[in-house]
Amino acid sequence: MITVVRTRFAPSPTGYLHVGGARTALFNWLFTRKERGKFILRMEDTDTERSTKESEHLIMEALRWLGLLWDEGPDIGGKHSPYRQSERKEAGIYDKYAKMLIEDKKAVYVVYDKEDRKKELFETFDYPEEYVQKGHDVTVKFKVPAGKTIRFHDLLKGDMEFRSEDIEDFIIVKSNGFPTYNFAVVVDDHLMEITHVFRGEDHLSNTPKQLLIYEALGWQPPEFMHIPLIFGSDRTPLSKRHGATSVDHFRSEGYLASGLLNYLALLGWKVEEGKEIFDIRDRLESFDIKDISNKNVVFDYEKLEWVNGKHLRAMEIERVCVEFRNYLDYLNMIELIELIEKDKVYSMEVLNICREKVNTMKQLLDISTPFFVDSYEYEERYIEDYLKKNFAIPILEEAIKMAKENEDWTVEGCEKFVRDLAAKKIASKKKTFQLIRGAVLGKLVTPGLFISLSVLGKGKTVARLQRTLELARTIR
RNA sequence: GCCCCCAUCGUCUAGCGGCCUAGGACACUGGCCUUUCAAGCCAGAGGCAGGGGUUCGAAUCCCCUUGGGGGCGCCA
Numbered sequence: 362m363i364t365v366v367r368t369r370f371a372p373s374p375t376g377y378l379h380v381g382g383a384r385t386a387l388f389n390w391l392f393t394r395k396e397r398g399k400f401i402l403r404m405e406d407t408d409t410e411r412s413t414k415e416s417e418h419l420i421m422e423a424l425r426w427l428g429l430l431w432d433e434g435p436d437i438g439g440k441h442s443p444y445r446q447s448e449r450k451e452a453g454i455y456d457k458y459a460k461m462l463i464e465d466k467k468a469v470y471v472v473y474d475k476e477d478r479k480k481e482l483f484e485t486f487d488y489p490e491e492y493v494q495k496g497h498d499v500t501v502k503f504k505v506p507a508g509k510t511i512r513f514h515d516l517l518k519g520d521m522e523f524r525s526e527d528i529e530d531f532i533i534v535k536s537n538g539f540p541t542y543n544f545a546v547v548v549d550d551h552l553m554e555i556t557h558v559f560r561g562e563d564h565l566s567n568t569p570k571q572l573l574i575y576e577a578l579g580w581q582p583p584e585f586m587h588i589p590l591i592f593g594s595d596r597t598p599l600s601k602r603h604g605a606t607s608v609d610h611f612r613s614e615g616y617l618a619s620g621l622l623n624y625l626a627l628l629g630w631k632v633e634e635g636k637e638i639f640d641i642r643d644r645l646e647s648f649d650i651k652d653i654s655n656k657n658v659v660f661d662y663e664k665l666e667w668v669n670g671k672h673l674r675a676m677e678i679e680r681v682c683v684e685f686r687n688y689l690d691y692l693n694m695i696e697l698i699e700l701i702e703k704d705k706v707y708s709m710e711v712l713n714i715c716r717e718k719v720n721t722m723k724q725l726l727d728i729s730t731p732f733f734v735d736s737y738e739y740e741e742r743y744i745e746d747y748l749k750k751n752f753a754i755p756i757l758e759e760a761i762k763m764a765k766e767n768e769d770w771t772v773e774g775c776e777k778f779v780r781d782l783a784a785k786k787i788a789s790k791k792k793t794f795q796l797i798r799g800a801v802l803g804k805l806v807t808p809g810l811f812i813s814l815s816v817l818g819k820g821k822t823v824a825r826l827q828r829t830l831e832l833a834r835t836i837r
Numbered sequence: 838g839c840c841c842c843c844a845u846c847g848u849c850u851a852g853c854g855g856c857c858u859a860g861g862a863c864a865c866u867g868g869c870c871u872u873u874c875a876a877g878c879c880a881g882a883g884g885c886a887g888g889g890g891u892u893c894g895a896a897u898c899c900c901c902u903u904g905g906g907g908g909c910g911c912c913a
Contacts, residue, residue: 373913408912478911500911518842527840528909535911542913566841566908587842589906594848596905627862628849634861637849654850657906661848664863674876718875728874779872794872806874 366398367556370424370431371546373405374417377607380660381561381591381599382420383427384625388588389559390429391626391641391648401553402434404445405546407539412447423608427618428642433553441553446545455540458548458578459501459533466504467577468533473498501534503544503574511569516557516586517655523569531570543567547574555583559650562587562657586650589629589657599660611665612691615723617676617684620669627668628661629654638671670720678713685712688722700733708733710816714808731802732817735824739832743799748833752788756796757830759785764823775814800829 370386372378378386393400402424406412421436433439443449450456462468463486472492474480482492484502493499509525533544540548550558565587575582593603605611611621622641631652673681682705689698701708711732712725719725731737739748747753760782767778783793798810801822807813814822 371913375913405913411912473911498911521841523840531909532911537911539911541911546913561907562842563907564913567913569840589843592906598906631850632862634851637862656843656850658850659848661863664849667863670876720875783872791872798873804873808875810872 364556366393366396367401367554368393368398368559369401369403369550369553369555370429371403371405371549371560372420373408373411374413374420375408375411376416376419377609378420378423379599379606380608380611380621380625381606383423383429383608383621384591384628385559385561385588386424386429387427387622387625387641388650388653389557391645392557392559392650395645395648398556399432400430401439401441401555402431402444403549403553404435404447405542406445406447407450407542407545409447409537409539419609423612426612427608427622446540446549449545449549450539454552455534455545455548456538459540459544462503462533462574462577463501465577467506468501468503471500471502471532473500473536498536500532500536502530503533503570503577505530505570505573509573511572513568513572513582513585515565515568516584516650517653518565518587521565521568525569525573528570528573533574543570544574547571547578547580550583551575551578551580557584557586559586559588562589586653588653589655591628592657592659594659596657596659603660604662613723615688615721615726616665616669617672617722620672621665623672624665624668627664629656629658638668638675666720673716673720673722673725678709681712681716682709685722685725688726697730697733707816714812714816718806718808728804728807731804731807732813735821735828737803739799739803739829740805743795743803743805744836747792747796747799748829749836750788750792752792753796753833754830756782756787756793757800757826757833759787760797760800761823761826761830764819764826767819770815770819772811772815776811779810779814797826801825 368389370382370389372382390400392398402421404412404417406417417435421434424430431437433441433444435444438444443452459468463470466486469484469486470489471484472482472489474482475495475497478498482497489497489499505525505528507525511523511525513521515521531543532541534540568585568587572582591599593599595603599606605614608621612618619640623639626641626644627637631654676684686698686701689701711729715725715729715732719728763778763782767774769777779794779797782797783790787793788796794810795805798807798813799805801817802813817825
């Protein structure tokens with residue numbers, strides 16, 4: 362019988378999904394999809410103080426957005442339900458195995474002092490009923506066997522070796538009855554038939570403890586692979602001090618899921634020269650865990666933006682429209698969605714010329730908004746440097762006259778119109794061009810002027826020139 | 838303190854004993870294009886942490902040092 366690959370991503374719902382977590386999830390997902398296995402989502406919510414349902418929802422939503430979908434999980438269930446450790450605790454799953462360990466004398470109850478709750482009174486293999494009644498804290502501690510060498514093969518780090526002398530006895534069941542991480546993770550990974558564990562390198566030193574439990578319970582451990590952590594530019598773990606760290610933040614900043622995923626994969630993944638831009642879905646077959654870097658990596662915001670820009674420009678324009686709409690939806694910009702839906706052909710042309718200038722959806726939103734909103738605002742610099750100058754009114758008057766006469770609104774026709782206007786030498790070519798640019802879009806940085814005018818069309822262009830002329834007259 | 842992981846341009850990496858005068862990508866600098874800003878194209882600057890070995894030969898293998906990171910929680 363062939364063993365089916367089963368992996369899991371097991372976040373604790375104590376906050377948003379961190380890009381480091383997303384990368385871990387990505388490698389699990391990539392490996393699983395390539396091996397045609399099952400990817401499981403498990404909520405490690407044994408920290409009752411910090412775990413929240415909101416966080417759980419946030420994490421699942423972020424994973425869905427990234428497209429890293431799971432085959433079994435707390436929301437959809439599966440053959441090893443439930444998938445929340447808190448629920449598994451209620452079902453008595455961890456207690457059962459803790460008791461087995463105690464019966465085998467591989468774990469003991471520890472009774473603590475009533476006043477000094479950190480102070481251990483004694484250890485016992487029999488459940489200390491009377492002390493519990495009297496209100497003493499009781500935990501279950503795993504007894505680390507002496508003189509053992511724990512060996513395992515890490516798929517990335519190679520052969521690992523730890524001595525049991527270096528490991529102290531550790532608690533597996535807290536006084537509130539909840540299992541600790543090292544215990545719950547073993548029980549669940551075994552019960553859920555996990556075959557491969559890909560997780561952050563910060564778990565490497567905990568692995569021998571878990572292996573000890575596997576052995577004590579007579580279970581076969583899974584394969585392990587500890588992947589390097591993501592750092593900030595100062596070589597400390599990536600945190601909010603360095604900038605954004607949550608997947609959610611990158612989403613609201615206008616990054617594409619495909620771009621973020623591409624960058625995360627690039628971060629510590631050997632990639633063939635000239636092939637760094639890709640959709641991870643197209644790399645499933647070539648994905649090889651051997652290509653994952655063995656070194657902690659620094660998160661580079663600039664490269665992420667570059668990758669995202671590449672995606673934005675390489676995408677089919679129809680998809681850009683869909684992504685943009687989804688983005689506005691995410692930001693709850695209903696009015697703008699309505700404007701865009703009104704004339705889909707126009708909107709597509711606008712987004713198509715605008716995306717050439719930007720790297721993110723947020724930037725795309727900024728640069729394209731004046732095309733959709735007739736009551737666009739004027740940049741301060743435009744008003745000061747162009748609109749308030751003496752040449753503004755004569756050029757605008759002439760422009761309106763010429764625009765009305767111009768019948769050719771192709772890009773070439775618009776170019777001729779603007780060049781003819783500049784040829785009147787009311788002001789320099791640059792000043793003329795910039796004055797018109799700002800007049801119709803309010804900004805000094807826009808897509809190409811000719812193509813912008815052509816996309817706007819005659820009606821909008823003339824109306825906007827007139828609107829600007831009126832403003833020019835009122836501000837003097 | 839003990840245990841563990843890691844070490845090539847600023848960053849991500851190629852390299853797995855001679856193809857290395859160390860290659861690519863982002864960022865940076867200059868140029869081209871140009872009505873703006875980008876994009877695009879071309880060019881440039883920039884690195885094997887240090888010290889010992891092994892070898893005819895070392896970025897590549899070994900040891901030490903240094904540096905960075907992680908773990909040693911009733912956090913996960």
